[in-house]
Amino acid sequence: MQEQQMISEGSLIADLYERFAPNVLKYIRRHVATREQAEDILLDVFVAALEKPGFAQLDEQQQLAWLRRVAHNKFVDLQRHAQRHSHLPLETVEGMLSDDELAPEQVILRQEAHEHLRMRLDALPVTQREVLRMRFASGLRCLEIGQRINKSEGAARIILSRTLNLLRSSYKRNSEEADSE
Numbered sequence: 001m002q003e004q005q006m007i008s009e010g011s012l013i014a015d016l017y018e019r020f021a022p023n024v025l026k027y028i029r030r031h032v033a034t035r036e037q038a039e040d041i042l043l044d045v046f047v048a049a050l051e052k053p054g055f056a057q058l059d060e061q062q063q064l065a066w067l068r069r070v071a072h073n074k075f076v077d078l079q080r081h082a083q084r085h086s087h088l089p090l091e092t093v094e095g096m097l098s099d100d101e102l103a104p105e106q107v108i109l110r111q112e113a114h115e116h117l118r119m120r121l122d123a124l125p126v127t128q129r130e131v132l133r134m135r136f137a138s139g140l141r142c143l144e145i146g147q148r149i150n151k152s153e154g155a156a157r158i159i160l161s162r163t164l165n166l167l168r169s170s171y172k173r174n175s176e177e178a179d180s181e
Helices: 002-029 035-051 060-084 090-096 104-123 126-137 142-148 153-180
Strands: none
Touching (some): 002 035, 002 060, 035 060, 104 153, 126 153, 142 153
C-alpha cells in the first residue's frame, strides 16, 4: 500500500513539474542573477509543494499561483541573504594584492600598523574620532558632519584638519623616535 502511495505521489510531482516548471523557472529567472540560482530555487519550490498538505486538491490556477508565490518568497530570501553575506570570489581578492602583500611578514606589518592607528584613534577625544569616522568611514562632507555634530561646516572642517594634523605629528614623532634608537 505504501509503495503504491509513493508511486502515486511520485507521478503527481512529475506531472506537476512537467506542467509548471518551465513557467515558474521563467518567472524566477527574471529575478535572479544566474540560471543555477534559478534552478536551485525551482527545486526548493517543488519540494515545498510536495510537503504542502492539500496541494494536490488545489485547482491548476491555484497551484500555479501558489508555486509562484513560494518562488517569489524564495528569491527574496536569497537576495536578503546575499545582502547580509556579501562574497567576493577568492580570485578577485588575490588579484587585488601583489605577492609581496600576501607574504606573512607584510601581513604582520600591516596588522601592527592597524593596531598603532587604532591606539592613536582611541587616544583622541570622542568628537574628533566621530568626525574622522563620519568623513572617512561614512564618506560624509564637512557640511553634513557639521549638521550631525551641531556645528558649522567651517567648525567641522577645522576639527577634521586639526585631528589629521595631530595624527600626522604623532606618526612623525614615532618615526623620529624609532630613527634615534
